[in-house]
Amino acid sequence: MLDRIADPRGRRTPYGPPDAVERLAAALPSHMRDALPSVIRLGSPWPVRVDVFLEDGLTEQQVEHWARAVSAAGWGDNAIDLAVRGGRVAGVRGRAGDRVNHGRLDPREWHAWQPRAGRLTRPLVREDGRLVEATWEAAMDRVVARSRELLARPGGWGRLAFHTGTRLFLEEHYTLAVIGKAGIGTPHMDGDTRWGAAAAAAALAASFGADGQPGSYTDVDHCDALALWGHDCAATHPVLWERMLDRRLGPGPPAMIVVGPEGTAAAGEADVHLDVRPGTNVALLNGLLHELIAGGWHDAAYVAAHTVGFEHLWRTVEAYPAKRAAEICGVPVALIEQAAEILGAAERLVSTVGRDFLGSNQATAAACQVNNVHLLRGMLGRPGAGLFQLGGPGCDALEAGSAADLPGLRNWADTGHVRELADLWNVDPAVIPHWGPATHAGQILRYAEEGSVGLLWITASDPAATMPGLGRILGREDLFVVVQDPYLTETARLADVVLPAAAWGERTGTVTGADRTVHLCEKAVEPPGEARTDLDILLDYARRMDLRDRDGRPLVHWTDAESAFEAWKACTRGRPCDHTGITYERLRAGGVQWPCAPSSSQGVERLYAGGRFATGPGHCQTFGADLATGAEYGEERYRTVDPGGRAFLHAAEFEPSAEVADDEHPLVLTTRRALRRFPARLARLGDTLPGPCLEVHPGDAAALGVEGGDLVRVESPLGVLEAVARLSGVRPGAVVLLLDGQGEAVTRTAEELTLTAWDAVSRRPLRTAVAVRLVRAGRRGDASLEEGLCSAAARLGRGVTARPEVTAAAGGGEAPERYEEV
Known part of the structure; x- marks a missing residue:
């Protein structure tokens, strides 16, 4: 059995299921649970354990104050407190009363609070091919001037696009959605959620x-x-x-x-x-x-x-x-x-x-x-x-409408939903893009590459670090790139204007976790230099663009995070994600799940009690699609099914794809990240070796004449990767490339090798696996082996591989790290 001590301190807190009274209480509707004693109403048998990590020499008594936040390393699930001393974050602890983590910290959070080098403190603009510092006035003037120039052209609404990361707060996602969908009218809004959620x-x-x-x-x-x-x-x-x-x-x-x-x-x-x-x-x-x-x-x-x-x-x-x-x-x-x-x-x-x-x-x-x-x-x-x-993270982007769909989990094909938004925002319904599905992130980049998109605004995301070939697109002379980020990322280095944003712990807003729990994060420290919160930047853009409703009033009428949250609540009224009963004051007492009406203090813990689903016409978020082709169904066809609030049992035939091995490519390559790196010092090789390491089943290795430590070449229809073979317990027919500690060049090349298709319905890129051929390229013990490995590592570092179609994918980046004994 597995060693179950996941916590390095060896602390486990075993517990059993609730008793009959607690189980009965948990099954009651939220408004009935409110009448119960708090020990029953909010109780869980999982014991509380408060994790604390502070900088060396600092004690809890020396912390000046604690600011509530949410894990920046996780998925917005775990409520934490930031330790503040001397105007900076000096540690973190789990929040004992949180309904999700009961005081525990995500291991990735143990050191995530520590400052990173390279913070942006002033705006940057491109002059003569170089990024130079500028004032906020000068930087925003460029962004606004380019926006207005594009909007003045025929079909100008389709020339602006927004790519958004998952690090924004709910209030920022909603503000961006209003700017893009009601102010500019662009359907080109998506982001990192397309690759995850x-x-x-x-x-x-x-x-x-x-x-x-x-x-x-x-x-x-x-x-x-x-x-x-x-x-x-x-x-x-x-x-x-x-x-x-x-x-x-x-x-x-x-x-x-x-x-x-x-x-x-x-x-x-x-x-x-x-x-x-x-x-x-x-x-x-x-x-x-x-x-x-x-x-x-x-x-x-x-x-x-x-x-x-x-x-x-x-x-x-x-x-x-x-x-x-x-x-x-x-x-x-x-x-x-x-x-x-x-x-x-x-x-x-x-x-x-x-x-x-x-x-x-x-x-x-x-x-x-x-x-x-x-x-x-x-x-x-x-x-x-x-x-x-x-x-993956990104619940807020999906709910608020900054990632493809309409805000409030509305249906773009339902004219009633579009009218609801138009009335809420006081704009003409024709302004809101609803003539077809929103443009997904991959298609946005295709439009940018083709030249139909002239301004691409990237917020809280670094797609150039993970998306092969993006540098070629962002480098187009006819594409104006705006990047809004706390750091000078790879994407920011390619931008025309870089706007310095506040980072984690430097702004206020809400985050929704995977079980619909909304948590409040409050600003702990001031951002450095001239950096501004993402919300302030977006509000400034809306003001400079003079975006107005049909009565001439400002379209974006809120001024801070809490007023933005109140505007968002109005957008959710009556929708599946109803937030109208949630306030900042309530959130300061702990996370609250949506949907939450004003009459309930805790929200709905579980959806679909009694078999009542959100499928009714006029309420549903989608009219459905064919799972094999992705073809979207219309409202008329949907109404003939007449679900009447019933759920759909979808049937699907198995359809092999490029992931499934065949005679030409008999093995399947997958990539995996682990919590720990495996020992990579190989037997009879005296020094540590550069280059990636590939796990192979011993039976497959024997059939191919490969031994542990051999240099092997992995060939897919998309490219080639060289690696050291390591015999392990992977399943027969599969080879696994562990990405931990390999460097960005290896990661990018592996992603390019395994980039096979889009999912038909969600348009999510499928990067998990691809059928490959494995060939021995060097024998363990050969004098040339280390030279070959060093050469492979150097090629990856320079972005050179055996096939030209992968060259752009692996471009740039540092050479892979040397393996270390763990």
Whole structure:
């Protein structure tokens, strides 16, 4: 069994499930829970443990004051306090009363509060090819002048585009959405959420009518089974993983199913581990759904009353008995049967869906199939029956409308929703882009490359560091690039204007976590030099552009974070993400989940209680799409289905892709990050070696004549990567490139090798895997081996690879780090 001590201090806090009274209280609606004593109303059996990390020599008594914040290293889930001394952040501690983390810190937060070098303190503008310091007046004048010039041209609204990161607060996302959608009228608004949360949001909306995680983290307290679909929770959500481990170490532990590669903390902990072939997730779920239905492990009454599409689903999965699914996925049939038995026998099931599902072949379809498991079992809306599509940070961008969709989880194809926004903003409905789906991030960059987009404003994001070939696009002479960031990032170095923004701990606003908990962050310290908050920069732009409503009043009428939050609340009234009952004052007492009406103090802990879903026409966020082609359905077709508030059971056939091995490329390459780097000093090689290291199954290595320590060449249809072979316990047929400590050049090259397609529905790039050929390029012990490795590392550092199509992808960056003994 795995060493479960995830905390380096060795502190575990085992606990068991709630008692009958607590479980009954947890099942009550929020307005009824308000009448209960607080020890029952807000209680959770997970013990409190307060983590504290301060700079050397500083004690808690010496801290001048503590400022409330949210983890900057995690996904906006964990409430923390920042220690302030001498006008700067000097440490961090978990907040004991937080409903999510109970005082614990994400390990990535232990040192994230420490200052980074290279802060921007003054605006920069490009002069004669170089970035030079300028005044705010001069920098903003350039941005406004270029904006007005483009807007004055025919179709000018389509010449401005915004790419947004996930580090903005909710108030900043909403302000940007109003500027872009009502002030300028551009459909070109998206960002980093397209690479993370897009497939998760698409799957939730497809099944339930609207985005929003159905469950609550407290469901871990109540459940008797945990299913982790396609992610290592220890690496992505360490605090949630601690909660899972503590439940597993206490009385009445839940069973655990993990779908994902070998070698992760989650795989080592699992009772049933399914190491499926990359790209075969839909086949696996079809097999499990077949077993649930054929075995009578589904709630027929719930399905009949609260879902549509069961007959079509059964016709599809009927062709995927466990044996066939096992053959496609490359796992023993007994493991699929065992997993199905756990899923079918569970009285309270929690599922978490992660990157290897949401960034892989048929991403939205696979995620919808996990939704189907919960719908078939009636596992929604009650304690312990939780579902989380954990695509990545960015909940606020999706809700507020700065990332593609309309604000308030509205449907762009619903004219009533568009009129609601037009009335709220007091603008002509024709101004708001709703004639088709919003432009996704990849298409925005294509427009910029083609020249139809003339201004690209990038906020709180560094896409040039992670997106191959972006430097070529941003370097176009006819593209005006604005970058708003606290640091001089790779993207900022390519900009025409750089606006210095306040960083974490230097501004006020709210953040929404994965279980819909809204937390308040309050400014702890002042930003350095002339840096401004993102909200202040956006408000200044709206003022300089003189954006007005149809009565001539300022379109953006709020002036600070709290008034921006109040404006956002008005936008959410009556929507699935209703915030009207949330105030800054309430948030100072602790996080509050949405939806939250004024009559409730805590919000709705679990969505879809009683089988009531957001699918009704006039309420739903989407009219649906074909999961195979992505073709969007219209309102007329949607109304013929007449869901009447019922959820959709989506069926999907398994469709192989470039991720699945074939005769030409018999292995599948995946990349993985881990919490620790593995020992990379190889046997009989005296010195540490530069260059990436590739994990290979011993059986595959023997068939190819490869030994541990050999130099191998990985060839995909997209390019080539050279690496050191390391024999390990990866599944046969797979090779894994660990990215930790490898340097940005290796990471970019690996991403280019595995860039295969877009998900049909969510338009999320699929970068998780690709079929490859493996060839030995050098024998361990050869005198030329280290020279070859150094040469490979140098080529990567210079951006040179064996094929020209990868050259642009790996351009720039430092040479990979030398491996270290751990």
